[in-house]
Amino acid sequence: MEKKKSKKNQKGGGVDEQVEKKINPTGAEHYELYEEVGHGVSASVHRALCKPLNEIVAIKILDFECENCDLVSF
Numbered sequence: 704m705e706k707k708k709s710k711k712n713q714k715g716g717g718v719d720e721q722v723e724k725k726i727n728p729t730g731a732e733h734y735e736l737y738e739e740v741g742h743g744v745s746a747s748v749h750r751a752l753c754k755p756l757n758e759i760v761a762i763k764i765l766d767f768e769c770e771n772c773d774l775v776s777f
């Protein structure tokens with residue numbers, strides 16, 4: 704006897720589609736920067752408040768002048 708597929712597993716339906724995609728604003732004016740939480744080779748990561756969404760986020764700030772930076776400017 705063939706089993707019926709659950710609606711969750713069918714393509715085009717199910718839980719994933721019910722999760723709304725959140726879009727964060729891009730302007731720096733929308734964020735309040737807090738303390739540094741990490742540091743990479745060419746960037747630092749800060750905790751920040753996304754003011755329009757009233758949500759804590761992580762902001763990565765690239766350092767274009769760092770010695771280890773491989774980015775090339777034209």
Ligand SMILES: Nc1ncnc2c1ncn2[C@@H]1O[C@H](COP(=O)(O)OP(=O)(O)OP(=O)(O)O)[C@@H](O)[C@H]1O
Pocket residue numbers: 740741742743744745746747748761763
């Ligand atoms: N979303 C996050 N929330 C909290 N901490 C984070 C988040 N993203 C990064 N970090 C912290 O910041 C550190 C540096 O992050 P980054 O993404 O710059 O790492 P990396 O990829 O190793 O560095 P790079 O991209 O400069 O080579 C991480 O090791 C981590 O501790």
